Amino acid sequence: MEPKYQPNFFEEKIYQFWEGNNYFHAEINKEKKPFSIILPPPNANADLHLGHAMYVYEDIMIRFYKLMGFEVLWLPGADHAGFETQYVFEKHLKEKGKSRFDYNREELYQMIFEFVMKNRDNMENQLRRLGFALDWQRKKFTLDADIIQVVYDTFKKLFEAGLVYRAKRLVNFCTFCGTSFSDLEVVYKEKLGKLYYIKYLFKSKNDNIKNKNYISVATTRPETLLGDTAVAVNPKDKRFKNLIGRSLIVPLVNREVKIIADLVVDPKFGTGAVKVTPAHDQTDWEISQRHNLSLIQVIDFDGRMMKEAGEEFQGLFINQAREKVVEKLKELNLIEKIDDYKHRVGHCYKCGQVIEFLPKEQWFIKIKPLAERAKEKVVKEKIKIYPKRFKKILLWWLDHFQDWNISRQVVWGIRIPAYKCQSKIKNQKSKIEKESWFVSLEKPKKCLICGNCDFKQDEDTFDTWFSSGQWPFATLASCSISNIKYQKSKTHIKNQKEKNNLITKQFNNEFFNYFYPTSVMETGYDILPWWVARMIMLGLFYTGKVPFKNVFLHGLVKDKFGQKMSKSKGNVINPMEMIDKYGADALRLALVYQVKEGNDQSLSEGKIVGMRNFINKVWNIGRFIYLTKQIKNQKSEIRNNSLKSIIIKKLKKEYVNEKKRYLKLMKDFKFSLALSLLYKFLWHRLADFYIERLKEEFKNGNIKASKVLEDVFLGNLIMLHPFTPFVTEAIWRIYYNKKESILDKKF
RNA sequence: GGAUCCUUAGCUCAAUGGCUAGAGCAUUCGCUUGACGUGCGAAGGGUUGGAGGUUCGAGUCCUCCAGGGUCCACCA
Numbered sequence A: 001m002e003p004k005y006q007p008n009f010f011e012e013k014i015y016q017f018w019e020g021n022n023y024f025h026a027e028i029n030k031e032k033k034p035f036s037i038i039l040p041p042p043n044a045n046a047d048l049h050l051g052h053a054m055y056v057y058e059d060i061m062i063r064f065y066k067l068m069g070f071e072v073l074w075l076p077g078a079d080h081a082g083f084e085t086q087y088v089f090e091k092h093l094k095e096k097g098k099s100r101f102d103y104n105r106e107e108l109y110q111m112i113f114e115f116v117m118k119n120r121d122n123m124e125n126q127l128r129r130l131g132f133a134l135d136w137q138r139k140k141f142t143l144d145a146d147i148i149q150v151v152y153d154t155f156k157k158l159f160e161a162g163l164v165y166r167a168k169r170l171v172n173f174c175t176f177c178g179t180s181f182s183d184l185e186v187v188y189k190e191k192l193g194k195l196y197y198i199k200y201l202f203k204s205k206n207d208n209i210k211n212k213n214y215i216s217v218a219t220t221r222p223e224t225l226l227g228d229t230a231v232a233v234n235p236k237d238k239r240f241k242n243l244i245g246r247s248l249i250v251p252l253v254n255r256e257v258k259i260i261a262d263l264v265v266d267p268k269f270g271t272g273a274v275k276v277t278p279a280h281d282q283t284d285w286e287i288s289q290r291h292n293l294s295l296i297q298v299i300d301f302d303g304r305m306m307k308e309a310g311e312e313f314q315g316l317f318i319n320q321a322r323e324k325v326v327e328k329l330k331e332l333n334l335i336e337k338i339d340d341y342k343h344r345v346g347h348c349y350k351c352g353q354v355i356e357f358l359p360k361e362q363w364f365i366k367i368k369p370l371a372e373r374a375k376e377k378v379v380k381e382k383i384k385i386y387p388k389r390f391k392k393i394l395l396w397w398l399d400h401f402q403d404w405n406i407s408r409q410v411v412w413g414i415r416i417p418a419y420k421c422q423s424k425i426k427n428q429k430s431k432i433e434k435e436s437w438f439v440s441l442e443k444p445k446k447c448l449i450c451g452n453c454d455f456k457q458d459e460d461t462f463d464t465w466f467s468s469g470q471w472p473f474a475t476l477a478s479c480s481i482s483n484i485k486y487q488k489s490k491t492h493i494k495n496q497k498e499k500n501n502l503i504t505k506q507f508n509n510e511f512f513n514y515f516y517p518t519s520v521m522e523t524g525y526d527i528l529p530w531w532v533a534r535m536i537m538l539g540l541f542y543t544g545k546v547p548f549k550n551v552f553l554h555g556l557v558k559d560k561f562g563q564k565m566s567k568s569k570g571n572v573i574n575p576m577e578m579i580d581k582y583g584a585d586a587l588r589l590a591l592v593y594q595v596k597e598g599n600d601q602s603l604s605e606g607k608i609v610g611m612r613n614f615i616n617k618v619w620n621i622g623r624f625i626y627l628t629k630q631i632k633n634q635k636s637e638i639r640n641n642s643l644k645s646i647i648i649k650k651l652k653k654e655y656v657n658e659k660k661r662y663l664k665l666m667k668d669f670k671f672s673l674a675l676s677l678l679y680k681f682l683w684h685r686l687a688d689f690y691i692e693r694l695k696e697e698f699k700n701g702n703i704k705a706s707k708v709l710e711d712v713f714l715g716n717l718i719m720l721h722p723f724t725p726f727v728t729e730a731i732w733r734i735y736y737n738k739k740e741s742i743l744d745k746k747f
Numbered sequence B: 001g002g003a004u005c006c007u008u009a010g011c012u013c014a015a016u017g018g019c020u021a022g023a024g025c026a027u028u029c030g031c032u033u034g035a036c037g038u039g040c041g042a043a044g045g046g047u048u049g050g051a052g053g054u055u056c057g058a059g060u061c062c063u064c065c066a067g068g069g070u071c072c073a074c075c076a
Helices: A007-020 A056-067 A082-096 A105-129 A147-161 A222-227 A282-291 A318-331 A367-379 A389-400 A422-427 A462-467 A470-483 A496-510 A511-515 A525-543 A573-584 A584-592 A603-627 A644-669 A673-699 A702-718 A725-735
Strands: A034-038 A072-077 A166-176 A179-181 A184-202 A212-221 A230-233 A247-250 A256-262 A275-276 A335-348 A356-365 A384-386 A419-421 A437-439 A518-525 A550-554
Touching: A007 A105, A007 A573, A007 A584, A007 A725, A034 A056, A034 A470, A034 A511, A056 A072, A056 A518, A056 A550, A056 A584, A072 A470, A082 A105, A082 A462, A105 A573, A105 A702, A147 A166, A147 A275, A147 A437, A147 A462, A147 A470, A166 A256, A166 A282, A179 A356, A184 A222, A184 A275, A212 A222, A212 A275, A212 A282, A222 A318, A230 A282, A256 A275, A275 A282, A318 A335, A367 A389, A367 A525, A389 A525, A389 A550, A462 A470, A462 A525, A470 A518, A470 A525, A496 A573, A518 A525, A525 A550, A573 A584, A573 A603, A584 A603, A584 A673, A584 A725, A603 A673, A603 A702, A603 A725, A644 A702, A673 A702, A702 A725
Parallel strands: A034 A072, A034 A518, A230 A256, A384 A550, A518 A550
Antiparallel strands: A166 A179, A166 A356, A184 A212, A184 A247, A184 A335, A230 A275, A247 A256, A419 A437
């Protein structure tokens, strides 16, 4: 054994040994209890960052339960990351002077597909370098044909259950990225703007308020008045009480609108009267629904003013239109005043531009019934949440979700399997949207509504979270399909009927039933509403069971000053670089040691160095024992009741206690404390105290003392293995002359 | 406005109501000790943000105050 542990020398070989000998492969084993985790699928296209390295908690659990004698499955996967990936790809195109509009849908999809596949191996190998005990034979991709089939099936079942509907609503739309977003993806930022007080003249000369022939309304977005269809006041507001129902004239467009009363209006804000633009403001949209107001869209999906805004404004960008509107109003003396105003504005989380509210027909999921069911399971602890405080947060979300817009105007994703009957549109037979749409798992040969029209498939794809929200059951169902010898092809769907039959049969499949519900879902707390909540809702809907029994949430990794890591700040720690320098074990320990589960942590290279030192210590304890074992002239006894023999007894006792506490902590998800226990014991008790005290005995070849020391050390090696798999395996295999793996052992 | 986390050594953080409040890094001194200098031995560094309370016992539980972070909501 070398005096220093050299991770680079061992790690790759050891991982190949594990993978090559199927140590990570799971099968049904009726004699064992199952323990399963589905890896949160990283973006197939991107390098791993420290957030992914935090999945080390999963590896710790997987390896721990393997050593506990469970049949463990840790299923890896990759996410196509729809919009995220397309965004990156479009940047590449831009560098080449191209844009997505230079290609048709199929070309673009194929190009992105190749782009992603080229990088997927890279991402997967990075997971290997972290030492993760993933069952690679069962790896999945969110765009695998059989995953897509499950996603289609979920959509169809939701559609049939009336839980997915198509509606024209205001959606969060980024006119720069060209797609809509769910509410969760909009980032609100404080912004300094102006509050304009604009005069709306009464139509009738008899109407007035305090002898003025107008009402002022306050707005931050004067350009939207081009689409106003009412002015609203609070019904309890005495100032306006007598004016409700009267008519005003919207400036510039000279449209006659009524004064309406709605409780949503705050009398204390602005003038107490508010302009209502149903097409471009969420609150106004809601008012319009209550009052049956008409909707006039004046801003288009490319961020320019439409024909409906009037000839003068048509084609202008929003900001230009705003300036022009204000200018015109000033000319007409219709601006009462302009205040500085600080308010919060929604921005695109990706490109940072202002999000517009635009009316668009989209698919929505009716959340309420799904959330109610999920809530019940969480309240009754059919799903346990660790740390506990996140239970409350999850429940808050389940109470506050709005209907979920799952349509995205992006090519890279799972195209929505909904088809529109064309004859219905032509004949205008049905005003109800749902009646002109049908959902089909396979490309239909004829229109399922009228039977003969040239039906059209929806151009949109699903929100990535819609498919990843099904990940636990979709992956296991897909494994079931593979298990019954289904030959899958990655992109092209062959023999559709056979496949659909298999999908409906999948829940009778043993493999699925053995591992589902999964044991733990482990991920960062930042995606609790995006992902965890949706997995629970969709999992319950599709399978009738919770998708996982426990949720374990970890915190975010920040730099050593507690700042968020970002490329622009230049404070990013690259996990692969750290592995190159200090080994995977050191990085893994640094992410877990002395960190409270669920709390954010600051990570510095110094901490990784410290952990590397501990690993070297463990290596050297092993080396010491290994070397003293070679000593000849071993004698079997020392004098009874001697001080030495008391120390040996003490060591045995301390070890028994340590192990007991370790097992308890690990079962309670208190991994960091378990690690501290091992750290302290190995370094400050075993090495500093016992070995130093008994050094002479060992060197004199005292068999009894050596045996105890060896047992205690090897026991600790097994306990430490979930945290530092490489060094423990390396020592073990040297110790046993490469004859066995530490993974064959049990506690 | 709501929720939540945090405030402990110079820095970053641990600590299951219970022994002298610990670790990593940093600092000082001494050791070329036959496992390890990625080490060993020692030292310095703390009124655990503040004020009350519960308790035999509080860094930990409760109340209030101050400061910081994060998430969410939001009035045009």
